[in-house]
Amino acid sequence: MRRVHPRSYNQRGHGAAPGPYWWAMVVSSASRLYNSGWQPATRNCHPWTDLRDTPRRHDQHMIEVCELTKQYGKKRAVNNLSFTVHPGQVTGFLGPNGAGKTTTLRIILGLHRATSGQATIGGRAYRDLPRGLRHVGALIDAGDVHGGRTAEAHLRALARSNAIPRSRVNDVLDIVGLGQAAGRRIGGYSLGMRQRLGIATALLGDPPVLLFDEPLNGLDPEGVLWVRGLFQRLAAEGRTVLVSSHLMSEMELTATHLIVVGRGELLAAESVDEFAARGAGRRVTVRTPDNARLTSLLSAEGASVETAEGASVETAGASFTVTGLGADRIAEIAFAHRIMLYELAEHPATLEEAFMELTSGSVEYQAGGDR
Amino acid sequence: MGAATVLALGAGAIGAIALLGEYTTGMIRTTFTAVPARRAVLAAKAVVIAGSTAAFGAVVAVASFGLTQGILSGRDSAVGFGDPAALRLLAATALLAPLSALVGMGMAAVFRNSALTIVATITLLFMLPSLLSGRQHLGATILHMMVLPAWQRLTFVDTEGTPWPWTTTGAWSVLATWAAVATGLVVLPWNRRDL
Structure with missing residues (x-):
């Protein structure tokens, strides 16, 4: 039995209004086009603090996702999802393909609007910040770049928009190992190089909060090792690091805390040790x-x-x-x-098995058996 | 007239591409992650594009006017830059470029898709005015609301007399309205949508 959140207005299905109420159809399609569906009053996950009035009382660098729901047409990508991500550790964000990981990250970054619920960083909606790179660094999709620009020009433009000194551009390019390729067009980069550029973009503003969506895709083994070390260093410096992945084996060596989702719902939010104990x-x-x-x-x-x-x-x-x-x-x-x-x-069951067992009921795109 | 159409369509395409380049590559997500204040980003883009196309339009207008006057002065029929009608022509032509660029940008902000944006821009700037006839009242009314006919009203000297005359102030206000609506489309509501 699926739990339906009382505030999910879209469940009512405006479009299904019977009768000759054509104007209602017009209004409903207009509102769908607007894609916000409905913006309900903000609900508080933490009744002892008011997220709107006193953001300072929150941990400045904590990511809080609160009863988040996102509906795309008939498909509910994220369903009443709540979790917090704390600073000082690498948090793995795990789930099978189509579990709603990227949607959640995009909502956290204000790129998508939640149908209901909210996601905040340090108690504030990311969209309310005038400039972002010094607060949050993010790699959402390595392909989100203009292929005609060079890596250097790309980063310089972003640095300029956030009043970050120019010298920082070459610093981060050296950190990710793209110093040699800085003057080449991004269009000619391999996927691994684009991932490195995306990581450089995230590091550009030296932010206290970092989000990475599938950062290991396309990286060579040396790059994977380097990225793991980098994430752990960033967390050791007291930053909040959230890394999404659909591979448990990637995360068990990197993360100390796990958030597991399936079909847009929270399956587990606990430390790696606790998670491992599930199947041991x-x-x-x-x-x-x-x-x-x-x-x-x-x-x-x-x-x-x-x-x-x-x-x-x-x-x-x-x-x-x-x-x-x-x-x-x-x-x-x-x-x-x-x-x-x-x-x-x-x-002893591996984390991989514990993960498979936990998500087996919520794998959305399951391959057929052996043919 | 043909040259003005080309100028308008070219500037419209430039304005559209300035925004489409980000939407079609996904760069817009990186941009809005770096600067969550979407309105500020889009307004800055609109200002840069309008400014540069205005400079381009002014150069084209002054250069072509100077050239024609150079030719015409040899035949004793030059007007000179000081003439009020000549100033109006220069101003209207210089402004045609940024206005068309804003229209292209507005369409890009609404559609976020290359093909639809280009079709919509060409339809608004070029197709509709050339399809409509100015003989009937209704056709003339709609024509008088379009960009190129307004530009024509400001630049051409009416020699034969039209059945539905209109004032230059009216033409200026049509251009101003288009600029305002196009800028609004870029900056106001559409930028809240998901990316």
């Missing part, structure tokens, strides 16, 4: 001559049993995998029923 020790490989008896006993205990591909559970001597019971408990059961065990091995 749940998978046990068992080999026994008396498969049939042991598997039925384990199933009776509530465990689920899987065999290697092609083998039946009843085949004696074939190993099988048990989930839902610890190795200790399996050994006790086997001992109590005098069943011989040849092998009993516990595999």
Whole structure:
């Protein structure tokens, strides 16, 4: 049962008004064109502070997303999403493709308007800032550049718009390793080079808050290593670093905190250690001559049993995998029923598995089986 | 007249491209991330484009006027820069360029799509005035609201007499209205949309 937020006005479906109310249709299409749907009164996630009147009481560099909902036509990209991102650590923003990560980041940056709810940085809506680069650095899409300009010209224009000294342009180009290519047109850059340019853009204003959307795409292994180190350095300097990704393996080496979303809804917001503990020790490989008896006993205990591909559970001597019971408990059961065990091995679940398990119900674009 | 049409369409395209270049590449997202004050960005763009096309229009107007007068003075029919009608011609032609650029920019702000923007700009500046006839009252009324006919009213000397005459003040106010509406389209409501 899907929870419908009481403030999601779009759920009412203005367009479906019956009868000859053509003017209502006109008004509704006009409002859809305007794309804001409706701007409801701001709701407060934190009743003890008023986000509008006293922004200073908030942590200056905290990102707060509060009951955020974004509707594109009939598709709800983000559904009642709330989380906070704290300074001083790398926060991974994870979810399968189409989970609403990029939409959320764009709303945080004021590029899209939320249908309801709000997203603030340091207690303020980003859109209310006159100039942004000194407050927030962001890499949303490495392709969001003018291909005809050189990297240097691109960064100089952005620096100029934010009153950042010119010398900073060459500094950040050297930091990301594009010093040699600074005078070349961006149109001729590879994806990895564009990612580096995007990171340079984010670093340009030396901001306390940094957002990166899939920054590792297209980077070479050396670049991936460098970026990981960079994110950790930035966080160690006390900055807020939010990095989105659809690959857990990328994040487990970089992030210390995770926000996991699926189908626009929050699935988990916790530290990497807590997240890892979700699945730990749940998978046990068992080999026994008396498969049939042991598997039925384990199933009776509530465990689920899987065999290697092609083998039946009843085949004696074939190993099988048990989930839902610890190795200790399996050994006790086997001992109590005098069943011989040849092998009993516990595999701590990886973060990847915990992630897959958590998001399995919310994968939107699932590939078909093997063909 | 042909030269003015080319000037108007060229300036319109320049104005449109100034904005489309950002929307079609996605650069606009980077720009608005760097400067969240969208209105300030777009107003600055409008000022730069209007200023540079105005300078271009002035150079073209003065140069072509000077050239024609040079030729005509040999035939004893020169007017000279001091003539009020000549000043009006120069001013109207110089302003035609930034006005057309703003119209192109306004269309780009509304459509955010190259093909639609160019079609809309050409339709507004060129197609509509050339399709309409000024003989009937309705046609003349609509014609008098278009850019190029207004420019024509300010620059051409009416020799044969039209069935629906109008004042130069009216023509100036038509141009001013177009400039105001186009600037409004660039700066006011559309920039709040998602990117």
